[in-house]
Amino acid sequence: xxxxxxxxxxxxxxxxxxxxxxxxxxxxxxxxxxxxxxxxxxxxxxxxxxxxxxxxxxxxxxxxxxxxxxxxxxxxxxxxxxxxxxxxxxxxxxxxxxxxxxxxxxxxxxxxxxxxxxxxxxxxxxxxxxxxxxxxxxxxxxxxxxxxxxxxxxxxxxxxxxxxxxxxxxxxxxxxxxxxxxxxxxxxxxxxxxxxxxxxxxxxxxxxxxxxxxxxxxxxxxxxxxxxxxxxxxxxxxxxxxxxxxxxxxxxxxxxxxxxxxxxxxxxxxxxxxxxxxxxxxxxxxxxxxxxxxxxxxxxxxxxxxxxxxxxxxxxxxxxxxxxxxxxxxxxxxxxxxxxxxxxxxxxxxxxxxxxxxxxxxxxxxxxxxxxxxxxxxxxxxxxxxxxxxxxxxxxxxxxxxxxxxxxxxxxxxxxxxxxxxxxxxxxxxxxxxxxxxxxxxxxxxxxxxxxxxxxxxxxxxxxxxxxxxxxxxxxxxxxxxxxxxxxxxxxxxxxxxxxxxxxxxxxxxxxxxxxxxxxxxxxxxxxxxxxxxxxxxxxxxxxxxxxxxxxxxxxxxxxxxxxxxxxxxxxxxxxxxxxxxxxxxxxxxxxxxxxxxxxxxxxxxxxxxxxxxxxxxxxxxxxxxxxxxxxxxxxxxxxxxxxxxxxxxxxxxxxxxxxxxxxxxxxxxxxxxxxxxx
Numbered sequence: 001x002x003x004x005x006x007x008x009x010x011x012x013x014x015x016x017x018x019x020x021x022x023x024x025x026x027x028x029x030x031x032x033x034x035x036x037x038x039x040x041x042x043x044x045x046x047x048x049x050x051x052x053x054x055x056x057x058x059x060x061x062x063x064x065x066x067x068x069x070x071x072x073x074x075x076x077x078x079x080x081x082x083x084x085x086x087x088x089x090x091x092x093x094x095x096x097x098x099x100x101x102x103x104x105x106x107x108x109x110x111x112x113x114x115x116x117x118x119x120x121x122x123x124x125x126x127x128x129x130x131x132x133x134x135x136x137x138x139x140x141x142x143x144x145x146x147x148x149x150x151x152x153x154x155x156x157x158x159x160x161x162x163x164x165x166x167x168x169x170x171x172x173x174x175x176x177x178x179x180x181x182x183x184x185x186x187x188x189x190x191x192x193x194x195x196x197x198x199x200x201x202x203x204x205x206x207x208x209x210x211x212x213x214x215x216x217x218x219x220x221x222x223x224x225x226x227x228x229x230x231x232x233x234x235x236x237x238x239x240x241x242x243x244x245x246x247x248x249x250x251x252x253x254x255x256x257x258x259x260x261x262x263x264x265x266x267x268x269x270x271x272x273x274x275x276x277x278x279x280x281x282x283x284x285x286x287x288x289x290x291x292x293x294x295x296x297x298x299x300x301x302x303x304x305x306x307x308x309x310x311x312x313x314x315x316x317x318x319x320x321x322x323x324x325x326x327x328x329x330x331x332x333x334x335x336x337x338x339x340x341x342x343x344x345x346x347x348x349x350x351x352x353x354x355x356x357x358x359x360x361x362x363x364x365x366x367x368x369x370x371x372x373x374x375x376x377x378x379x380x381x382x383x384x385x386x387x388x389x390x391x392x393x394x395x396x397x398x399x400x401x402x403x404x405x406x407x408x409x410x411x412x413x414x415x416x417x418x419x420x421x422x423x424x425x426x427x428x429x430x431x432x433x434x435x436x437x438x439x440x441x442x443x444x445x446x447x448x449x450x451x452x453x454x455x456x457x458x459x460x461x462x463x464x465x466x467x468x469x470x471x472x473x474x475x476x477x478x479x480x481x482x483x484x485x486x487x488x489x490x491x492x493x494x495x496x497x498x499x500x501x502x503x504x505x506x507x508x509x510x511x512x513x514x515x516x517x518x519x520x521x522x523x524x525x526x527x528x529x530x531x532x533x534x535x536x537x538x539x540x541x542x543x544x545x546x547x548x549x550x551x552x553x554x555x556x557x558x559x560x561x562x563x564x565x566x567x568x569x570x571x572x573x574x575x576x577x578x579x580x581x582x583x584x585x586x587x588x589x590x591x592x593x594x595x596x597x598x599x600x601x602x603x604x605x606x607x608x609x610x611x612x613x614x615x616x617x618x619x620x621x622x623x624x625x626x627x628x629x630x631x632x633x634x635x636x637x638x639x640x641x642x643x644x645x646x647x648x649x650x651x652x653x654x655x656x657x658x659x660x661x662x663x664x665x666x667x668x669x670x671x672x673x674x675x676x677x678x679x
Contacts, residue, residue, distance in 0.1 A: 025154055025203060025204065025205055025299070025300035025301050026046070026048055026049040026300070026451075026453060027046070027049075027075060027078055027104075027106075027152060027155050027453050028045075028046065028074070028075065028151045028152050028155075029045070029046040029053070029054050029073070029074065029075045029077070029078065030043070030044065030045045030046070030054050030073070030074045030075075031043065031044055031053075031054040031055045031057070031058040031071055031072070031073055032058070032071070032072040033058050033059070033061075033062045033065075033066055033069045033070070033071055033072075033095070034069055034070045034072065035065055035068070035069050036068055036069070036070075041061075041062040041065035041066065041069060042057075042058035042059060042060075042061040042062030042065070042066060042069075043058055043061070044057030044058040044061060047520060047521055048520075048521035048522070048523045048524070049451060049452040049453055049462055049521075049522070049523060050452040050460070050462030050463055050464050050491055050493070050521060050522040050523065051464055051520070051521045051522075052464055053077065053079070053085060053086035053089070054086075055071065055073070055077060055086040055087075055089050055090050056085055056086060056089040058071070059089045059090065059092075059093045059095075062093070066090075066093035066094060066095055067093065067094035067095075068094060068095075068096050069093075069095050069096065069097075070095070070096065070097040070098070070099060071090050071095045071097070071098045071099070072099045072101075073098065073099065073100050073101060074101040074102065074147070074148045074151055074152075075100075075101065075102050075104060075148065075151070075152055076100050076102065076103050076104040076109070076110070076111075076112075076113050076114055077090075077104075077113035078104050078106065078109040078113070078453060079109075079112075079113070083458075083563065083564070083565030083566075084116070084565070086113070087113050087116045087117065087120075090117070090122070091116075091117070091120045091122065095122065096122065096123060097122060097123040097124075097125070098114075098117050098122050098123070098124050098125070099124075099125045099126075099127070100114060100124065100125070100126045100127070101127050101144060101145060101147075101148030102127070102145070102148040102149060102152060102383070103126060103383075103386070105152065105155050105156050105158075105159035105160070105383075105386055106155070106159055106453070106454075106455075107159070107386075108455040110386065114126065127141055127144060127145040127148065128141070128145055146379075149379040149380070149383060150379065153165055153322075153379055154300035154301040155300060156379060156382045156383060156386075157321055157376065157382065158295070158300055159386065160382045160385050160386060161321075161375075161376075161382075162295060163291050163292070163294075163295050163319070163321075164205065164291065164294050164295055164299040164300055164301055164302045165300065165301045165302070165321055165322065165376075166291060166301075166302045166304060166314070166319050166320050166321050166322070167200070167204070167301065167302070167303050167304065167320075167321070167322045167323070167324055168304045168306075168311055168314065168315070168320045168322070168323050168324070169197060169200065169303060169304065169305050169323075169324045169325075170305075170311070170324075170325055170326070170340040171187075171188040171189035171193060171325070171326040171327075171328060171366075172188060172325065172326070172327060172328070172339070172340050173188060173327075173328050173330040173331055173332045174327060174328065174329055174330060174331050175331045175332060175333060176339050176340070177332040177333075177334065177337040177338065177339060178307070178308070178337075178338050178339065178340050179332075179337060179338050180332055180334060180337055181334040181335075181336040181337045183216055183338075185217070188326075188328050188330070189326045189328050189366050190328065190363070190364035190365050190366050191364065192363050192364030192365075192366070193326045193328075193363045193364060193366045193368065196326075196363055196368065197305075198223050198224045198225070200303055200324065201221070201222075201223050201231055201303055202223040202225070202229055202231070203301065204231045204301045204302060204303040205231055205232065205294065205297075205298075205299035205300060205301055205302060206231050206232040206233070206234050206257075206294055206299055206302045206303065207221045207231050207232070207233050207234065207302075207303045207304075207305055208234045208235075208236065208290065208302060208303070208304045208305065208306060208310075209221065209233075209234070209235055209236070209305055209306050209310075210235070210236050210237065210306045210307060210309060210310035211235065211236070211237035211239075211241060211242055212307050212309055212310075213305070213306060213307055214235055214237075214242055214243065214246055214248060215241075215242065215243060216307075218243070218246055218247050219247065219248070219305075220247045220248070220253060221233045221248065221254070221305065222253055222254055230253075230254040230255065230527075231254065231303065232254070232255045232256070232257055233248050233254055233255065233256045233257070234256075234257050234258075234259060234290065234294075234302075235248060235256065235257070235258045235259065236259050236260075236285060236287075236290060236306075236310065237258065237259075237260050237264075237285075238260060238261045238264065238285045239260075239261075239264055239265070240258070240260050240264040240265040240268050240269070242258070242268070244268075244271070248277075249272065249275045249277055250275075251275060251276035251277060251534075252276075252531075252535060255276075255278070256276075256277045256278065257277070257278045257279075257280055258272055258277055258278070258279050258280070259279075259280045259282065259285060259289075259290055259293070260279065260280070260281060260282070260285060261281065261282055261283070261284060261285045262281040262282065262283055263281070264281075276534060278606065280293065280614065286313070286317065287310070287313055287314040287317050287319040288317050288318070288319055290319075291319045293605065293614065296603070296605045296614070297604075297605045297606065298450055298451045304320065307338065307340075307342075308338055308339055308340055308341050308342035309342050310342075311340060311341045311342065312341050312342035312343055312344055315341060315344065315353070315373065316344055316345070318375040319375070320373055320375065321372060321373055321375055321376035322370065322371070322372050322373065322376060323355060323369070323370065323371055323372075323373065324368070324369075324370050325340070325368070325369045325370075326363065326366045326367070326368050326369075327366060327367045327368075327369065328365070328366050329365055329366070353373060353374065354374075355371025355372060355373065356371060356372040356373070356374070356376070356377065356378040356381075357371060357372055357378045357379065357380070358370070358371035359371065445573075445575075445597075445598035445599065446598065446599045446601055447459075447573055447598045447599070447600050447601065448601045448602075448603040448612075449600070449601075449602060449603065450602065450603045450604055450611075452464075452522075456569065456573075458565060458566040458569045458570075459566070459569065459570065459600065459626060461491065461492040461493040461496065461522065461622070462491060462493055462522040462523065462526075463491065463492075463566065464490065464491060464522075465491065465492075465559050465562070465563045465565075465566055466488050466489060466490055466491070467488070467489055467491075467492060467495060467555055467558045467559050467562060468486055468487070468488050468489075468558065468562070469486065469487070469489060469495050469554070469555065469558060470485070470486055471485045471486060471487045471502075472485070472502060472503055473499065473502040473503030473541060473547075474499060474502075474547065474550065474551050474554055475543070475547055475550070487517070489517060490519075490522070490525075491522040491525070492522075492552075492555045492556065492559055493522035493525055493526050494516060494517055494519060494522060494525045495517075495551075495555050496529075496548075496551060496552055496555060497516045497525045497526055497528065497529030497530075498512075498513045498516040498517050498525075498529070499541075499547075499548075499551045500529055500533055500540050500541065500544055500548075501513050501516075501529075501532070501539050501540060501541065502541060503541055504539055504540070504541050506538075506539060508536070508539055509539045512528070512532055512539065515528060516528050516529055549621060549625070552610075552621075552622070552625055553625050553628070553629070556625055556626060556629050557629055557632070560629055560633070561633075567633070570626065570629065570630050570633070571630065571633060571634070573597055573598040573600060573630065574597035574598075574630055574634055575597050575598065597627075597630065599623070599627070600623040600626045600627050600630075601620055601623045602620055602622040602623050604618075609621055610622040611623075
């Protein structure tokens, strides 16, 4: 009987919270290595999507001390990059035991690493499933599991409900008012409570307000800190009855999206776009449409700081999952003083919405309360739902019940409990259906990729695969460079963003290239490059519009020829069809060189050049270039099939995921980009 000692699992939560303020929300993973004598010999956290896994960093820190150690993981390892580096690091270091706090919520990663650890002979324990000797150990395990759930609650909601975690925040007086009858609200809560709000903003992908908030408060909605992640500020307004000048239109402070209904105030839309504000038009603007858009954009957490007029439909529509409320020890009074939530249509107390898993905490003089709405079901129910294929559909359906009236929450909870008890036969049926979907003709498949932690994450420019490239400006001819020196870039995104300013004769441009190249994550490199491109266009190389596609193609060629994992993933999208077959139903993005195989689509909803855009009409240049590189690799394989048995074995090795660079070096483009060897 194995005794789990999970006290190390929550010890990394403080570091995770710090990183939430530095980078955008992503699967929060931490690894702590503990020697047999109980000493911590290595610990690390995953900084951002597309960065080195925490397991690899912890092993590098521990070195030889990792042998025989126990690895505590708050989240099951999630290798999305085709190379399984995190699993390989722990196994290769001689770790003897792995304790996992939370199975990975994403279906393409759930149980994958756990099975790999077990297959490698490691002793694997998962919280909630291991046997414990004493009640104290049981209490520790429950506390650790709760900490693991909270650390990745946005990921849980996204995986189960197919929506980002939507948190409604408000501060009210003891008598339930958010402002005086005259509208004055500065300040209801204490400085300590407002500091918590700033942290929550920094831990969110987006902050949502309505038009009333913009007109009344003229907020900035920033994190009040230098550097770090800046959430997108979202303004919902059907009529665009908004002020011409507002703090939110200053996009140098943070990005802003205004969401409205199609055709509203076209002239004002043009004014907003001239200020750098992104404008999204919907046929009908609702909180649910906004949540869907945020999901497509890859957001994990959305922070709703709206007034009661918008909060009410967001709650009744099943959009809000969690409440973060601050109650100040003050009384305002006033019949017309606004309250946090507007009209919900409830006429009896039995219709009141009951919060699940409520928790209280004192923050300064205020009380902070958190709890989950029935649209969420709570963290424990979400985690259980992932163990049952139908649970995902059930939880999503349960969330949708809010659109027909929140008074149905009891039926919703009952339905959730029933479907969480599905038999394993349901799981087998779902797996069979998924396999049938994958076995469709490759010419009918469309593979979408976006985030580095998605199923096809190795196709993303944010994946952590270094490339060695010329350090000078690469021209429109991808084999030409203004410099003979070479350097390594941590990702394709690092290289691409630095190339925007390469070769520009300006001290700021030279310094910027160095800053981007040294960025600690692809996300931070992209933020810096995009911001300066917008604010200092004179630093952008004059030929960038013509050269950027060639720059991207050169980087992709090197990435997929230098790394076996991504190369194998890209080739796997070609299927079994020959390169001479045609894409019969690929649409506007297919038919690259007459190639068969799946159509690759960069599903960025906001990038209409490299991605497909929100409405699917974007140019998808990144997907097109990946299909071009795939075709080049396939043609190279065909050429090598004619060169004897040894080359045939190497080609077979590459197709099955273990080959890579050796099979690609003889192509002309690889020779052009190969660094000359000394001597």
